[in-house]
Structures are given as C-alpha cells and as structure tokens.
Amino acid sequence: MHVDPTTTAPGTLPVDETATKGVDAPDLQVFVFALFFIFGGITSLNDVIIPKLKDLFTLSYAQALLVQSAFFAAYFIFSIPAAAIVRKAGYMRAASIGLLTMTAGCLLFVPASQSGTFAVFLLALFVLAAGITTVQVVSNPLISLLGNPRTAHSRLTFAQAFNSFGTTIFPYVGSILILGSLATVDVSTLTGAALDAYRTAETQVVVRTYLGLAVVLVIVAAVVWTRRNRLGNVVDDSGSVLKAFGLLERPRFGLGAMCIFLYVGAEVAIGSLIVNYLMQAEVMGLGAESAGKHVPFYWGGAMVGRFIGAYLLRIVSPGKVLAAVATGSITLILISANTTGAVSGWALLAIGLMNSIMFPTIFSLASEGLGRRAAEGSGIIAMAIVGGAIIPPLTGLIADHSTLQFAMLLPALCYAIILAYGIYARRPAPELAAS
Numbered sequence: 001m002h003v004d005p006t007t008t009a010p011g012t013l014p015v016d017e018t019a020t021k022g023v024d025a026p027d028l029q030v031f032v033f034a035l036f037f038i039f040g041g042i043t044s045l046n047d048v049i050i051p052k053l054k055d056l057f058t059l060s061y062a063q064a065l066l067v068q069s070a071f072f073a074a075y076f077i078f079s080i081p082a083a084a085i086v087r088k089a090g091y092m093r094a095a096s097i098g099l100l101t102m103t104a105g106c107l108l109f110v111p112a113s114q115s116g117t118f119a120v121f122l123l124a125l126f127v128l129a130a131g132i133t134t135v136q137v138v139s140n141p142l143i144s145l146l147g148n149p150r151t152a153h154s155r156l157t158f159a160q161a162f163n164s165f166g167t168t169i170f171p172y173v174g175s176i177l178i179l180g181s182l183a184t185v186d187v188s189t190l191t192g193a194a195l196d197a198y199r200t201a202e203t204q205v206v207v208r209t210y211l212g213l214a215v216v217l218v219i220v221a222a223v224v225w226t227r228r229n230r231l232g233n234v235v236d237d238s239g240s241v242l243k244a245f246g247l248l249e250r251p252r253f254g255l256g257a258m259c260i261f262l263y264v265g266a267e268v269a270i271g272s273l274i275v276n277y278l279m280q281a282e283v284m285g286l287g288a289e290s291a292g293k294h295v296p297f298y299w300g301g302a303m304v305g306r307f308i309g310a311y312l313l314r315i316v317s318p319g320k321v322l323a324a325v326a327t328g329s330i331t332l333i334l335i336s337a338n339t340t341g342a343v344s345g346w347a348l349l350a351i352g353l354m355n356s357i358m359f360p361t362i363f364s365l366a367s368e369g370l371g372r373r374a375a376e377g378s379g380i381i382a383m384a385i386v387g388g389a390i391i392p393p394l395t396g397l398i399a400d401h402s403t404l405q406f407a408m409l410l411p412a413l414c415y416a417i418i419l420a421y422g423i424y425a426r427r428p429a430p431e432l433a434a435s
Contacts, residue, residue, distance in 0.1 A: 028230060029146045031223075033162040035095060035139050038220065039132045041166025042102070042213060044271070046071055046125070047295050048174035049206065051275045051288055056199050057118045061276070061396035061404075068268050070122035072388030074129035075136075082137040083244065083379025091142050092228040098134030099221035105131055106214035113203040116196050121203075124210075133382055140363055141378045156360040158310035164303030164356070168296045175292030177209050179275075244376030252425055253377060256366020259421045260384040263358045265391025266329075266411035270351055272392050274298055277348060277404050284345040294345070298352035305356020313357065319426030322361045326419035329354040333412040337405040348408075358418065365425040 046067055054064035086094040105128025112120040143159040248254040278284045278291040286294070305325075312321060329351050336347035363381055370377045391410065399407035 028227065029143070031227065032139055032143050032146065033159055034220065035135055036143075036159050036163040037166040038217070039102075039135050039139075039166075040163030041170035042128065043071070043132065044167035044171050044295070044299055045174050045209070046268075047271045047274060048171050048178050048292055049121075050272050051292070052178050052202075052206065053118060053121060054276075055288075056202055059118070061273070061399045062393050063396075065269075065272055065393040065396040066122060067125060068272055068392040069389040071125045071129040072264070072268070072386055072390075074126050075133050076383050076386035076389070078130045078133045079137060079379045079382035079385075080244065082134040082382065083376060085134060086138055090228070091138050092224055092230060095135055095138045096221045096225045096228065098131045098138065099217050099224065101131030101134060102128055103131070103214045103217040103221070105129070106210040106217065109203075109207045109210040113200060113207045116199040116203070133385075136385075137378050137382045140381070141367075144364070144367075154310045154313050156364055157306050157313055157357055160357075160360045161303055161306035161310065164299055164306055167299035168303050171295040171299065172293055174209065175289055175295065178205050179289045179292045244373070244380050247370070247373065247377055247380060252368070253366045253370070253380075255421055255424065256362050257381050257384040259362045259418045260359065260366070260381050261387035262391070262414035262417055263355075263362060263387070264385045265387030266414035267355050267358075268388040269392040269395040269411050270348065270408070271295065271298055273395070273399070273404060273407075274348065278345050280404065282340045282344075284342060294349060297349045301350060301352030301354075302356045305353045306360070309357035309361075313361065317426050318357075318361045318365055319422045319424070321357060321422070322365070323419050323422030323426070325354045325357060326415045326422060329415040330412050330419070333408050333415070337408050344405075362418070362421070365421075 050064050050067050053059065053067065054061075057063075082094070082098070085097060089097070105124055105126075108124035108127055109121070112124045139159070140156065143156055146155075248257065274295050275288060275291040278286045278294055279288065284291070284294075309321065332347045332351045332354065336344045336351075339347065366381060367377050391414065395407045395410050398410060
C-alpha cells in the first residue's frame with residue numbers, strides 16, 4: 001500500500017518536521033521494543049494463572065475468566081486518563097509512571113496470597129493492567145513516531161513481534177513455576193483451615209513470580225526516566241482529551257476501534273482456554289503443566305507471523321493481509337471444533353499465527369490520517385481493548401452450558417467481522433482536517 005511521504009503516518013504525533021520525517025532515535029526504539037516485550041509477557045501470564053486459580057478456588061469457566069475481565073477492564077477505565085498523562089507529561093515520563101503502576105500491581109499479589117481470596121487477586125490484576133494500559137498508550141503511537149512515516153505499518157508490526165516474544169517466553173516459564181503442582185492435590189477433598197492453608201501455600205508460587213517481575217519493572221522504569229527529556233514536546237497538549245470521542249464519527253476509525261475490541265476478545269478467549277482445551281481427553285489429554293507448556297506455541301506463532309508480516313506489509317495492502325489472516329483464523333477454529341486428537345489441538349494453537357498482524361494492522365489502519373490527534377486516537381483504541389474483559393467470560397459461559405469446542409464459535413464470529421473490516425479499509429485513508 002502506497003503512503004504519500006508528505007502526509008502524516010499512522011499513529012504519529014507530529015510537531016513541525018516530525019509530521020513528515022519522524023524522529024530519528026534508534027536507542028529509543030530499543031526501549032520501546034523492550035516495553036512491548038514486557039507488557040506482552042506479563043499479559044500472557046494470565047493464561048497460566050487462570051487454570052491455577054480455577055483449580056484452587058473451584059471455579060467454573062465463566063468465573064475463572066473473570067481474571068481477564070478484571071485485567072482488561074482497566075483498559076476501558078484508564079485509557080483516556082493515560083492519554084491525558086501522555087499529553088501533559090510526555091511519552092517517556094508517562095512510560096515511567098506506567099511501569100511503576102505495574103510494579104504496584106505485582107506487589108499486591110502479596111496481600112492477595114495472604115488473604116486467600118479470589119477477589120483480591122482480581123484487584124491486583126486490575127492495578128497491574130492499569131499500568132500496562134499507560135505503557136501501551138505510550139508505545140503504540142511512539143513506535144510510529146520513531147522512524148520514517150512511510151514504514152509505520154511495518155515498524156509497528158515489528159514492535160508487536162517483540163510483544164509476542166514476551167508472550168512466548170513468559171507462559172512457558174510460568175507453567176513450570178505456577179502449574180507444576182496443580183495435579184498433585186484434589187482441592188475438592190479439602191475444607192476449612194486445611195483448604196485455606198493450601199490456597200495460601202499454593203499462591204506463594206504466584207507471589208514469587210510477580211515479586212521477581214516487580215524488581216525488573218523498577219529497574220526499567222529508572223532507565224526510562226533517565227531518557228525523560230529526549231523527545232521534547234511532540235504531543236499536542238491543547239484542548240480536552242474527551243474530544244477524542246469525536247473521532248468515532250470517522251467510520252474508518254470507529255470501525256477499527258470496534259475490531260480491536262473483537263480481536264483482543266477473541267485472542268484472549270482462545271489463549272485463556274488453551275490449557276483446559278488441551279487437557280480434554282478427546283483433544284490431547286495432557287496434564288496441566290504439559291498443556292501450559294503448549295501455550296507458547298500459540299503466542300510463538302504470533303511472534304513468527306509478526307516478523308514475516310513486518311516485511312509483507314511493505315509490499316501488500318494491509319487491509320488485504322488483514323482479511324486473509326482473519327479467514328485463516330475462522331478456518332482453523334472450524335477445523336479444531338470438528339476434529340479430535342492432535343489435529344484439534346494444533347489447529348487451535350495455529351490460530352496464533354493468524355493473529356500475528358491483526359492488532360498492529362487494525363491499529364494503524366484505524367489511525368491513518370489522524371495527524372496530531374493520534375494520541376487521542378490511541379487512547380480510544382486502548383479503551384477498545386476492553387474486549388478482553390467481555391468476550392472471554394462470554395466464551396466461558398457458552399462452554400459451561402455446552403462444550404469448549406462449541407464456545408469457539410464466538411471468537412470465529414469476531415474474526416468474521418474483522419475480515420469485513422480488512423476489505424473495507426484496503427485503500428489509504430484521507431488526512432483528517434485540522435480542527
């Protein structure tokens with residue numbers, strides 16, 4: 001897809017010459033790639049925590065997937081405030097604030113374990129996600145700003161590959177640390193003090209994991225803070241953030257935000273249920289830890305696909321690529337739901353490859369032509385990530401009343417709408433008129 005170099009690239013926040021030239025700061029690109037790696041990896045740990053908490057608190061699928069509701073609800077609540085922080089404090093300061101908020105969320109796992117209460121774990125995840133929301137509102141437009149505007153689609157996809165690298169590594173390590181003892185005790189045989197003691201002891205493995213992450217986050221926040229003045233004023237801080245909702249009247253942007261909602265919901269729903277899906281006797285009949293070690297194949301497929309997509313999006317219309325991978329996702333869901341054994345399991349895992357370019361491509365297609373209003377657009381799109389709070393528990397509810405295979409039809413419907421958007425947005429968007 002051709003992008004005129006004299007127009008504003010997707011997701012950039014131009015001031016003077018940055019509108020057409022971008023910002024040449026390779027070292028800052030490295031930091032942003034690191035941010036994508038960190039918040040992607042931490043988000044994917046939910047896929048490991050869900051079966052752990054489901055077992056410890058004897059939850060239904062719908063109840064267990066409230067983990068994702070608590071986590072992704074933060075995107076809806078904090079995206080606009082996060083955009084306001086970026087506008088007032090700048091990119092690098094806002095990133096530091098987000099990282100420290102993530103640290104606070106990790107530390108809240110300590111009282112959550114001591115309480116032995118599912119609701120307190122949800123609170124810790126909510127605070128953690130509030131920090132991730134801020135970091136993501138910073139990262140998406142910033143990676144477009146740091147480089148040639150003509151290659152913004154490709155660069156954002158490449159950055160998302162680092163996000164996928166984190167989502168590939170973290171679940172594997174998390175499965176070893178968190179799920180190793182899942183099958184050793186039958187929680188239904190415990191009551192009273194014995195049950196409370198078991199829950200407290202078992203959640204300590206979760207606490208240790210997140211305390212380690214807290215240490216890393218503090219270090220990264222300190223390093224980012226040392227670069228807080230690098231970019232100067234490249235954000236339009238005039239006016240009210242609430243005017244961002246007016247962007248939804250722009251069809252390309254409004255439909256794109258809806259597709260982010262659907263995509264995140266579908267991706268998270270599938271990822272959250274992989275462990276339980278592969279444990280089914282009619283699928284692969286794996287133990288919890290072994291099934292958890294297969295989760296990286298789902299996210300690893302997304303990583304590989306994003307590196308490939310970073311090149312492919314330079315030569316093929318992003319809308320056409322989006323429609324193609326959405327078609328692939330629907331096909332794989334239908335194969336998985338209508339087969340058994342390894343074919344069923346691996347078809348589900350292969351959806352990760354199809355997911356690879358969806359988020360960055362939808363984001364950049366929706367953001368095309370926003371110019372100086374890209375920070376506002378990023379905040380709205382980050383709000384749409386709340387799809388991860390709504391679609392997964394709905395998928396779980398369907399599974400509770402039918403089967404996991406039948407429940408996968410809801411993500412398939414999400415991908416069908418994304419396919420239609422790819423066809424709609426296959427041509428470049430006009431520049432948004434200055435307000």
